[in-house]
Amino acid sequence: MKIGIPKELKNNENRVALTPAGALALTQAGHEVFVEKDAGLGSGFQNEEYMFAGANLVEAAVDAWAQEMVIKVKEPIPSEYAFFRENLILLTYLHLAPEIQLTSELIKNKVIGIAYETVQLDNRQLPLLTPMSEVAGRMASQIGAQFLEKSKGGKGILLSGIPGVERAKVSVIGGGIVGTNAAKIAMGLGADVTILDVNPERLRQLDDQYGRELQTLMSNSMNIDDAVRRSDLVIGAVLIPGAKAPKLVSEKSVKEMDAGSVIVDVAIDQGGIFETIDRMTTHDHPTYLKHDILHYAVANMPGAVPRTSTIGLTNSTLPYVLQLANKGYKKACLENPALLKGINTLSGSVTYKAVAEAQAIPFENTKSLLENL
Ligand SMILES: NC(=O)C1=CN([C@@H]2O[C@H](COP(=O)(O)OP(=O)(O)OC[C@H]3O[C@@H](n4cnc5c(N)ncnc54)[C@H](O)[C@@H]3O)[C@@H](O)[C@H]2O)C=CC1
Numbered sequence: 001m002k003i004g005i006p007k008e009l010k011n012n013e014n015r016v017a018l019t020p021a022g023a024l025a026l027t028q029a030g031h032e033v034f035v036e037k038d039a040g041l042g043s044g045f046q047n048e049e050y051m052f053a054g055a056n057l058v059e060a061a062v063d064a065w066a067q068e069m070v071i072k073v074k075e076p077i078p079s080e081y082a083f084f085r086e087n088l089i090l091l092t093y094l095h096l097a098p099e100i101q102l103t104s105e106l107i108k109n110k111v112i113g114i115a116y117e118t119v120q121l122d123n124r125q126l127p128l129l130t131p132m133s134e135v136a137g138r139m140a141s142q143i144g145a146q147f148l149e150k151s152k153g154g155k156g157i158l159l160s161g162i163p164g165v166e167r168a169k170v171s172v173i174g175g176g177i178v179g180t181n182a183a184k185i186a187m188g189l190g191a192d193v194t195i196l197d198v199n200p201e202r203l204r205q206l207d208d209q210y211g212r213e214l215q216t217l218m219s220n221s222m223n224i225d226d227a228v229r230r231s232d233l234v235i236g237a238v239l240i241p242g243a244k245a246p247k248l249v250s251e252k253s254v255k256e257m258d259a260g261s262v263i264v265d266v267a268i269d270q271g272g273i274f275e276t277i278d279r280m281t282t283h284d285h286p287t288y289l290k291h292d293i294l295h296y297a298v299a300n301m302p303g304a305v306p307r308t309s310t311i312g313l314t315n316s317t318l319p320y321v322l323q324l325a326n327k328g329y330k331k332a333c334l335e336n337p338a339l340l341k342g343i344n345t346l347s348g349s350v351t352y353k354a355v356a357e358a359q360a361i362p363f364e365n366t367k368s369l370l371e372n373l
């Protein structure tokens, strides 16, 4: 198969969809890889390393996009919609539920849109979201700690406190991969950490794992309101796969936080869980103030640590990329139910139920559509 790797265009997005090691695995399997010149530089991978791995370097994005399958990191931005065409296989994070225009372009152009974030194993794990959730979760606490500093606009407190001075209170809403990693780092930095989840089994696991160091709480509106009001830093880490994130934190609770407190909404890529977050922010302008609370809502947090993230992402995506390339997307998806769940758009239809529901548009069953192609 001919596979294109365009350079990422989102603000401060320095990741690339494939490492030279990944390119080598594909060329050794008999595939042709076309990497846009300089696409790997932000992650510290030189053009020569891709050439050494047997990939072709192409001068322009259009040449990478012209291939049978295009692998990216982030959802395409409007300037990339012109590259969409019928039967293009696009493998990337799509986060379509809140992205009406992108969804409509993928449908209109009959793109085969496979979203990393909805590839799901039988045990419900999301193997292609996990590595970036590990990164973003770990970053969320670091970022929260930075923005609590006075010079960054925060209330001027240290997460750990010092002997004789109170520690900061951190609440993490959602106890999955992002939430657990955020809690781990916040605990490591010495904060007083509470984690909320709706899944009692998950709360039990977290309690077994971290004991008295971590306060677990059932996620309901009363507990969320109480936790938010008392927190110096609140991290949003909820996910209902494919769906628009539920608005769990009310504007009223945010107003009751102390001035200079910080919100980091990692779930912003699915629309965010705070009523006071109505827009994404960027690495260039990461926060805005609302009700005197700093709001951070960057949808590509791992883009800030591209070397770690690119290697972590390729480690997880490569086995799936190889299946798609070796078998063709149709056979690969019909033989692997996890990959089948990744298809969000096919033959001009939305094939992921939660996306169709979020946008109130018709939904088609992926398997039936594929079998009849
Ligand atoms: N902004 C960024 O750069 C990045 C954002 N993300 C996003 O972070 C979000 C979380 O991802 P993961 O941790 O990997 O998902 P996950 O599936 O591992 O965890 C989600 C957790 O949310 C819980 N949950 C569901 N409804 C809830 C509710 N009402 N209250 C409390 N908890 C609830 C689930 O039980 C689950 O434990 C996703 O939207 C993901 O796309 C991930 C990586 C980077």
Ligand SMILES: CC(=O)C(=O)O
Residues within 6 Å of the ligand: 074, 093, 129, 132, 133, 269, 299, 300, 301, 302, 303
């Ligand atoms: C998960 C995601 O959207 C990201 O890593 O940017």
